[in-house]
Amino acid sequence: MTAQQHTHPLYFVGAGPGDPELITVKGRRLLDQADLVIYAGSLVNKALVEDLSCSCFDSAGMDLREIIDMMVQAHRDGKLVVRLHTGDPAIYGAIREQMQELDKQEIPYEVIPGVSxxxxxxxxxxxxxxxxxxxxxxxxxxxxxxxxxxxxxxxxxxxxxxxxxxxxxxxxxxxxxxxxxxxxxxxxxxxxxxxxxxxxxxxxxxxxxxxxxxxxxxxxxxxxxxxxxxxxxxDEASTKASKLYASDFSHEYRSKSL
Missing domain, CATH: 3.30.950.10 (Tetrapyrrole methylase, C-terminal domain)
Incomplete structure (x- = not known):
């Protein structure tokens, strides 16, 4: 399959904080459709990957070059690749250097947010x-x-x-x-x-x-x-409350009580 025949980008997916039900619906769908998943094994809940029918690799023992090479080769072979990160990949996700390498090789990708x-x-x-x-x-x-x-x-x-x-x-x-x-x-x-x-x-x-x-x-x-x-x-003792629902606070959708 040539680069022009690719119908999907590579996906960075936020796995959420641990509970496998806290991954997004889109993230779950991409995992189920993936041909290759590379996941951060030290933190990602194994329940997210244990029933997948695709190839799964734990990146804990891999360096950046090994991760990039595996993702790029799979993508060029026409496979749907998911890089599964813990939480939300934008926070201490170490995806910046991965995206920069993919940019160098003109590999398209998307980032799917997760629950931090x-x-x-x-x-x-x-x-x-x-x-x-x-x-x-x-x-x-x-x-x-x-x-x-x-x-x-x-x-x-x-x-x-x-x-x-x-x-x-x-x-x-x-x-x-x-x-x-x-x-x-x-x-x-x-x-x-x-x-x-x-x-x-x-x-x-x-x-x-x-x-x-x-x-x-x-x-x-x-x-x-x-x-x-x-x-x-x-502070457990604080009783401060938002004005949003206060009876004496009006806004676009509600007039204040008289």
Whole structure:
């Protein structure tokens, strides 16, 4: 089959946070139609791929060149290729370098979004990450580790915003995280929640404040695959409510009550 005969692009698909039912309908359809699936085996729920009739490869032991070569060859052979990433591939998905390589080889592709672990964690906590008059900003970030973080984006600097922060890939550095957040301006009593394996059957939630969450995490045994959410939006005592449904608030679709 020549390049001109291809009827479909290559697909990057967000698998969602873990629960196999949290993949999008489009993502599920593409998996079922695929001839080749390369998935991030360390985080993607195996239930998403175990019943597929196509060829499936775990990319955990593959480097970028091996992944690209396999995808490109399959695509040129006329196969429908799915690159399955955890959560939403736009957040720490490492798809940028893959797309750049595909661009070099003029291979068409599409990105299918998924449910981020940040949103699955908020759902597990039954929390809204934005609260009127409290915070209207959500920051997605991580603590510097083997992968450095630009200094202007250090937790200490970002903490000045006093927004809700969803901190990825950093629970093993919890003492450093809490120290930088307090040094940046969060009060030690600021509420924090850690959600390990959000939406999985063995999901674990640990709640506390910046001054005690480190000890609670050590006691819990959580070491990785966890989301840190911190900020005043988690305040259990807050009674702030949106004006959207208030009886004295009118908008395009509703007049205020007299």
């Amino acid at each position: 672990s940040a949103f699955a964690s908020a759902a597990a906590l039954k929390k809204e990450l934005t609260v009127p008059e409290v915070t209207q900003t959500v920051i997605f970030t991580r603590q510097a580790g083997r992968t450095p973080v630009p200094e202007p984006e250090s937790l200490k600097n970002l903490a000045r915003a006093q927004a809700t922060m969803c901190i990825f890939l950093s629970v093993s550095l919890i003492d450093t995280v809490t120290r930088e957040l307090v040094e940046g301006g969060y009060m030690p009593q600021t509420p924090v929640a850690i959600v390990e394996k959000a939406s999985w059957p063995d999901q674990t939630i640990v709640r506390g404040t910046l001054e005690n969450i480190g000890e609670r995490i050590k006691e819990s045994g959580i070491r990785k695959t966890a989301m840190i959410i911190v900020g005043p939006a988690l």
